Amino acid sequence: MCLGIPGQIVAITDEARQMAMADVSGVRREVSLAPVALGPLADLVGAWVLIHVGFAMAVIDAEEAAATLEALRGLGEAQETLEQMAEGAKALEDQ
Amino acid sequence: MTLRDERVTLAHGGGGKAMRDLIESVFTSVFNPPGMEDQARLMHASLQEPGARLAFTTDSFVVTPVEFPGGDIGKIAVCGTVNDLAVGGAKPLWLSVSFIIEEGCEVALLRRLVASMAREAEKAGVRIVTGDTKVVNRGACDTVYITTAGVGVIPSGRDLDARSIRPGDVALVNHVLGDHGAAILAARGDLMLSTDLESDCQSLGHLMEALIAAAPGTKAARDATRGGLASTLNEMAEAAGCSVELDETALPLRPEVKGVCEILGLDPLYLANEGTLVAFVPEAEAEAALAALRAMPEGQGACIVGRAVPKGNVPVTLRTAFGGTRIVDMLVGEQLPRIC
Amino acid sequence: MRYVEEFRDPKAAKALIAAIGRVADQIGATREKPVHIMEICGGHTHAIFRYGLDKLVHEGIEFIHGPGCPVCVLPMSRVDDCVTIAERAGVIFTTFGDAMRVPGTRKSLLQAKADGADIRMVYSPLDALELARRNPGKEVVFFGLGFETTTPSTALSIQQAAREGLTNFSVFCNHITVPEPIKALLDDPHMVLDGFVGPGHVSMVIGVHPYDFIARDYRKPIVVAGFEPIDLLQSVLMVLEQIRDGKAEVQNQYARVVPEHGNPISLAAIADVYERRPRFAWRGLGEIDASGLRIREKYLAWDAETKFGIGYAASPDDEPEGCECAAVMTGRLKPTACPQFGRGCKPETPLGALMVSSEGACAAYWTYGGARVAAE
Structure with missing residues (x-):
């Protein structure tokens, strides 16, 4: 359930109604910043948000995203090492 | 001749002078059909060659809005029928065109559509040789509907x-999907999305000739219109008696198309195209086919998207980027935007 | 970073699939004796099939597809109510596209539209608000449905309408909540689940703590997950690691979007506008206590139930004969094992809840393959 997609806030369009233009891969749509308007709206320009049914529901945390990817990179490297070891072992067996 | 009215009224469909004025001022003066009888009388040398066959097709066009980035309903009405002829291997020659016009339609809009049709017909190398107009009550149609029929050889x-x-044949497309x-x-505006995207609406007759010249073993081609590449390939695979496997990583998609699909929860494989064909060629001819397609403006986005399999x-199946x-x-029915 | 492609990296997926295989072996999971993991959210179900993840992971892992598709679990009687409202003169009925094809006992909204009702698909309740502003002579009704992810959007829209004094706008509220049906599933004596992949976008609003009871009271691991394939695979791995280590915790794989305590503004809007119904009916699951929301008294001017005199009534068990949706949702039956699957029940003619929307487990199985590809 609940299709949500990342988009970047590019401009505030209606301060009073907390509306802003968001860009998703070059597609623009006006969204409400109401759920993420904890401070001045202008601070959100440039931020990546998670958009659901026309609302910016969360500001995406770049550090958390990087941490997730970093952990995966470690796993990927470990996997490559494992595969190389397996290949090495197989090569030895084949000899 | 000039037309005083700015909007079409039911009088323009009444069969009298108003109708004749509309037809002459807006349609025949631009299309310039051969002769003024109620039929086109035609001859073409290629028809007399032994073994040549006549190809004949028709299609109706309904699109909202009638003018959109990259085209209009008139351009589509020419491209669509030209393409139906071309992908079957026919050289398109002549079109008929029939307009259903809603009362109140702007005459200026009709002029723009007609000019657009004439332009596209010239580009595609076809003549619009006969036609008809009808005017219906406001609300009985949406601005204008166009039906074209086409003849080719x-x-x-x-x-x-x-x-x-056959299994092993390669599936090519000429354009991003x-x-x-x-x-x-x-x-359409009701989803309040704005993009720089343009319709791919284009005629594919010249491209098909180039494809067949470069890859004479070309098995079949279809234009992937309504229902998108997915539906077209399903039809082809069912006819072929083999299956088709698509490669997800090979599917050509603009970021903006992906964006629209992500936002609305749609699958780009089902989005309509109006100038994109899928062709099956033997693997040995695939490189030559790609080179020929890419050499033409209509085919610059050409690439292999999959292949026929037993x-x-x-x-039709799709191999995902992860090998799934x-x-x-x-x-099933129309693709509807979804939130969940 | 665009937060999409990075989380679809095939190399990372391959590493995760291998790691999942190793942990599944350590647990001793086999095709005959699989680990059962429920992805609660229909979006996860959709992603699993769309990317073919079910076929890529270790054969000892069986995904059980949860009740997290709001369109699927909506009782047919509520669709009937929608049709009734939409057919009133002067009404513009607005809905997400998802709900258009859902069958009621009389007809779907798509059929009602064909019969002349003014029914419009919108992307956002904000678009319905805009329609109300532009059509002051019409009553614009928005079909509010969805879980906690979607609830704030209608709550904020009602608040906005109240601020503007926009009285020709109302919401037909069918919002439901996630934790209650999960509890109902866990209380089912037939339940065979070993762990959960939690709905990330619901947690974006409510945080991770509403799931504490799953770990604390039922001793099942749950990992709140994002929606890209990498997110899903990593979450499955985290669930398996908990099972292997004998743990039952609430973990958050989707920390880039999900704050521990959710979104305070959204939660405040929900609390301001909505209150819990004593109980609400779910297709396939029956009535569940406190699982649905209704509009509070101070906002009744924007409540379509009040405006149109429609009350909530528990619909009788209107599931068609032979429908096994309840057994599928509790993991007792695979979609393909249902005698109606692909026979009486297909996406174009859905019999049960899970075939209704593309998010439903059976529809996903049918559309994207599951059994049909596997049988090759």
Whole structure:
């Protein structure tokens, strides 16, 4: 359930109604910043948000995203090492 | 002759002078059909060649909005019928055109559509040789509907047929997928999306000739209009008696089309195209075919998207970027935007 | 970073699939004796099939597809109510596209539209608000449905309408909540689940703590997950690691979007506008206590139930004969094992809840392959 997609806030369009233009891969749509308007709206320009049914529901945390990817990179490297070891072992067996 | 009225009224469909004025001022003066009888009388040398066959097709065009980025309903009405002829291996020659016009339609809009049709017909190398107009009550149609029929000639010895597709044949497209469907969705305005996307609306007659010249073993081609690449491939695979496997990583998609699909929860494989064909060629001719397509403006986005494989349980599957497999089914009804 | 492609990296997926295989072996999971993991959210179900993840992971892992598709679990009687409202003169009925094809006992909204009702698909309740502003002579009704992810959007829209004094706008509220049906599933004596992949976008609003009871009271691991394939695979791995280590915790794989305590503004809007119904009916699951929301008294001017005199009534068990949706949702039956699957029940003619929307487990199975590809 609940299709949500990342988009970047590019401009505030209606301060009073907390509306802003968001860009998703070059597609623009006006969204409400109401759920993420904890401070001045202008601070959100440039931020990546998670958009659901026309609302910016969360500001995406770049550090958390990087941490997730970093952990995966470690796993990927470990996997490559494992595969190389397996290949090495197989090569030895084949000899 | 000038037309005083700015909008079409029911009088323009009444069969009298108003109708004749509209037809002459807006239509025949631009299309310039041969002769003024109620029929076009035609001759073409290619028809007399032994073994040549006549190809004949018709299609109706209904699109909202009638003008959109990259085209209009008039351009589509020419391209669509030209393409139906071309992908079957016919050289398109003549079109008929029939307008259903809603009372209140702006005459200036009709003029723009007619000019657009004439331009596209010239580009495609076809003549609009006969036509008709009808005017209906406000609300009985949406601004304007256009029906075109087309006649072309299939040269002797050419026999494109999906039934000849065999496992190993390669599936090519000439253009990125889904531009038309995504551009129209955005242009409608009710979803309040704005993009720089343009419809891929274009005639494919010259491109098909180039393809067949470079890859004479070309088995079959279809234009992937309504229902998108997915539906077209399902039809072809069912006719072929083999299955088709698509490669997800090879599917050409603009970021904006992906964006529209992500936002609305749509699958770009089902988005309509109006100038994109899929062709099956023997693997040995694939490189030559790609080079020929890419040498033309209509085919600059040409690439291989998949291949025919021995018949499986389902006509079309897609190999995902991770090596998983999923079915690419026929569409059930219309693709609706979704939130969940 | 665009937060999409990075989380679809095939190399990372391959490493995760291998790691999942190793942990599944350590647990001793086999095709005959699989680990049962429920992805609660229909979006996860959709992603699993769309990317073919079910076929890529270790054969000892069986995904059980949860009740997290709001369209699927909506009782047919509520669709009937929608049709009734939409057919009133002067009404513009607005809905997400998802709900258009859902069958009621009389007809779907798509059929009602064909019969002349003014029914419009919108992307956002904000678009319905805009329609109300532009059509002051019409009553614009928005079909509010969805879980906690979607609830704030209608709550904020009602608040906005109240601020503007926009009285020709109302919401037909069918919002439901996630934790209650999960509890109902866990209380089912037939339940065979070993762990959960939690709905990330619901947690974006409510945080991770509403799931504490799953770990604390039922001793099942749950990992709140994002929606890209990498997110899903990593979450499955985290669930398996908990099972292997004998743990039962609430973990958050989707920390880039999900704050521990959710979104305070959204939660405040929900609390301001909505209150819990004593109980609400779910297709396939029956009535569940406190699982649905209704509009509070101070906002009744924007409540379509009040405006149109429609009350909530528990619909009788209107599931068609032979429908096994309840057994599928509790993991007792695979979609393909249902005698109606692909026979009486297909996406174009859905019999049960899970075939209704593309998010439903059976529809996903049918559309993207599951059994049909596997049988090759």
